[in-house]
Amino acid sequence: MLLLASLNSKLSVPFSCGMSNCGKCRVKVVAGQINMSEPNALLIATVIWATFLPVMPGLLRLSKLNSRNN
Numbered sequence: 001m002l003l004l005a006s007l008n009s010k011l012s013v014p015f016s017c018g019m020s021n022c023g024k025c026r027v028k029v030v031a032g033q034i035n036m037s038e039p040n041a042l043l044i045a046t047v048i049w050a051t052f053l054p055v056m057p058g059l060l061r062l063s064k065l066n067s068r069n070n
Helices: 001-009
Strands: 026-031 034-036 046-049 052-054 059-065
Touching: none
Parallel strands: none
Antiparallel strands: 026 046, 026 059, 034 052
């Protein structure tokens, strides 16, 4: 999963549970394609960092969400 890879690379990623239950690692996909391990119809533009993998090598840009753009 991308969360584990990010943490192994020493990137600062906000998370709490590490299992996608709490939603703290939710981000907006700005560019690139993803493959959701557990698709959810409610999550079109936003994804849970702990539950997806990039579909192809290359650029994947994400944006942190805050209380104004949830």
